[in-house]
Amino acid sequence: MTLTCLFDINETVLDLSALDGLFSELFGDPHSRELWFAQTLQNAMTAELCGRHAPFETQGQAALDMVGERLGRSLTASDKQRVAAALKALPAHLDVRPGLDFAREQGVHCIAFSNNARAATQAQLEHAGLSDAFATILSAEEAGASKPATATYRQAAASLGQPAERLWLVAVHAWDIAGAQAAGFKGALVQRRPDQVANPLAPPVVTGSDLREAVARILAHEGRS
Numbered sequence: 001m002t003l004t005c006l007f008d009i010n011e012t013v014l015d016l017s018a019l020d021g022l023f024s025e026l027f028g029d030p031h032s033r034e035l036w037f038a039q040t041l042q043n044a045m046t047a048e049l050c051g052r053h054a055p056f057e058t059q060g061q062a063a064l065d066m067v068g069e070r071l072g073r074s075l076t077a078s079d080k081q082r083v084a085a086a087l088k089a090l091p092a093h094l095d096v097r098p099g100l101d102f103a104r105e106q107g108v109h110c111i112a113f114s115n116n117a118r119a120a121t122q123a124q125l126e127h128a129g130l131s132d133a134f135a136t137i138l139s140a141e142e143a144g145a146s147k148p149a150t151a152t153y154r155q156a157a158a159s160l161g162q163p164a165e166r167l168w169l170v171a172v173h174a175w176d177i178a179g180a181q182a183a184g185f186k187g188a189l190v191q192r193r194p195d196q197v198a199n200p201l202a203p204p205v206v207t208g209s210d211l212r213e214a215v216a217r218i219l220a221h222e223g224r225s
Contacts, residue, residue: 006113013128014091026073043062099215103211110135121137178202187204188214
């Protein structure tokens with residue numbers, strides 16, 4: 001039976017730190033990109049809890065305004081367009097291509113799974129040179145929700161025609177792992193940085209220091225190493 005792994009895109013596959021220079025220029029703060037992404041996630045999760053879903057890109061635009069207000073900077077429409085364009089031109093983390101190639105060599109069915117709309121993710125992967133690395137792209141938007149809402153993972157499983165229990169979610173985010181496992185997936189945490197820690201209330205099944213190690217541990221867990 002084919003082993004299928006879904007890979008989170010923003011931060012797990014693509015390196016958001018490439019935005020740091022632009023955000024420092026726009027906001028005058030070297031940590032503003034981290035503040036913005038955290039605010040985007042908070043906006044999206046709050047919307048899901050309140051039953052007020054809006055697209056992830058919309059949540060990100062709202063987060064730009066919120067960070068600007070916090071830091072005393074007001075972005076123009078042109079500034080926001082620069083951010084939107086930069087988000088579609090992110091590089092992959094250095095371990096990603098070797099990790100995905102290893103996964104495919106081992107017969108793993110690799111799926112891109114993002115909160116972004118499918119077209120946006122496709123543009124990101126094409127720019128990063130990874131459009132050939134995934135069998136298909138799935139968007140949480142297809143469930144009318146954002147990860148980590150349970151509906152997003154269940155919709156992904158339905159789209160693939162597989163039971164959730166046979167699927168793996170690979171991510172650097174503990175919240176994504178928690179959401180996937182609540183929906184029946186198995187979770188693999190990629191822990192590139194010390195701050196990318198597991199949630200002890202929803203621990204991943206396996207953890208790896210990079211993408212290849214995470215995949216190798218998935219294979220070992222499935223008895224395929």
